[in-house]
Amino acid sequence: MRFVELASVSAAVARTSGRNAKIDLLAEALRKLDPAEVSPGASYLSGELRQRQTGVGYAALRELPPPAETASLSVTDVDEAFAAMAQLAGKGSQAARRDRVAALFGAATEAERHFLIGLLSGELRQGAQAGLLVDAVARASGVPIAAIRRALLLAGDLKIVAVDALTAGAEALDAYRLTVGRPLAPMLAQSAATATDALADTGVPAAADTKIDGVRIQVHRAGEQIAVFSRSLDDLTARVPMVVEAVRGLAVSSVVLDGEAVGVDDTGRAVPFQETSSRAARRDGTAVLQPFFFDILHLDGVDLLDEPASVRWAALERVVPAPLRVERVMLDTAQDAERVFAAAVAAGHEGLVVKSAAAPYDVGRRGAAWVKVKPRHTLDLVVLAVEWGHGRRKGLLSNLHLGARDPLTGGFVMLGKTFKGMTDEMLRWQTERLRGLAVEESEWVVKVRPELVVEIAFDGVQTSPRYPGGVALRFARVLRYREDKRADEADTIDAVRAIHTPPAAGASPQAGASPQAGAS
Secondary structure, three states: OEHHHHHHHHHHHHHOOOHHHHHHHHHHHHHHOOHHHHHHHHHHHOOOOOOOOOOOOHHHHOOOOOOOOOOOOEHHHHHHHHHHHHHOOOOOHHHHHHHHHHHHHHOOOHHHHHHHHHHHHOOOOOHHHHHHHHHHHHHHHOOOHHHHHHHHHHHOOHHHHHHHHHHOOHHHHHOOOOOOOOOOOOOEEEEOOOHHHHHHHHOOOEEEEEEOOOEEEEEEEEOOEEEEEEOOOOEOHHHOHHHHHHHHOOOOOEEEEEEEEEEEOOOOOEOOHHHHHHHHHOOOOOOOEEEEEEEEEEEOOEEOOOOOHHHHHHHHHHHOOHHHEOOEEEEOOHHHHHHHHHHHHHOOOOEEEEEEOOOOOOOOOEEEEEEEEOOOOEEEEEEEEEEEEOHHHEOOEEEEEEEEEOOOOOOEEEEEEEOOOOOHHHHHHHHHHHHOOEEEEOOOEEEEOOOOEEEEEOOEEEEOOOOOOOEEEEOOEEEEEOOOOOHHHOOEHHHHHHHHOOOOOOOOOOOOOOOOOOOO
């Protein structure tokens, strides 16, 4: 397929408002791809490059040759060009990469260049786009959507699933299994305003897990081989020796565990999340992180994904000692839920995750089986731009422009700005990090690729004609950066508007947790 055809489809999808119409456009494009083109083609249609790192930054795009008048590039040509750029390393690689960028862009038409820049800058990497592509793969291949989702969540890679679905069909996807040592997309939680609401969502029987402010981990053990993965499925094994040793001490031959890793001080007390996150980022193997597990997905050759939570919890209790498990309390009534929630908050925890005892482990999905409750409004938002500071903050990037994800368009809707809640260390860190994401700089503002997720606390949502979404956050302040989350996992503008909606008569006035993505 010619690359210009994919560029045209991407532009058409962006112009189209209806979800089904978008899916039809994507499915038609997928059908036209040759088998060898499905992997890169699916990546491009989801707004991503197949190669995670190419070494091409914004600076490399400042001086480009004129666009080609005639389209000549194929999907394979583009994929091979980016693959070659990704492999460059060592002395002279920067110059060689610039030459390859010039050659690729010199062969691209204006429409293709726009698409290429979007892929490189991340401006086309939209969660709604990726979600739409899952449906499009199902529609193009004729494979049931449930089978596509199941395969995707077991394989963890839409490119692989798309290739198998489009070239081999449902039978190939039926062969997908949990493989010890290969991470799965973790189960996620939706949010509720109160513990009573959370229990109403899950139903009874249910349990309340203490919500620990740590780093999500998934641990795989096969014999003496142990691997630890992050929420984003990165390998953390060498960084978390305490976690590895804790799992090595279990009387099991093979196991897959889901949990949290938390930094602890000399007295055994948990440290703040920022320190936990900093420890997890260390690469010297000295991080002191204590694991606390809350689920088990595989045990001694038996997959437990499809078992009710009550069965998985019983298996967890058999093989993981209490000091290594998240505290869990069974709930029967709303009064139980509110009491346990109050106790968790009083003890300094983030809140609760209320879980249905009957639900299977729905890998990678966010549904009513797990519902989290936190005692304040928070949202995970994406940094769209940042302003240079003044006075004491002169020379530092300070005032963040915050955006919520728009699930309809796949873009981001600005909600306002904040410079509050930042420590000097955070200001220095974000200045370096955001300059690395810059796509345009001026004397007062730096526009960045919409990649960095930040957790924002706020007092409420108010109507605001100043911003395109018609709403703005009141008294927004930074809690922490969430580098463990992708931009396509940020909260949506619909979630913000739901908080803005006045509560129904008789509803509790208590400020609840936001619809924040994820279970951790």
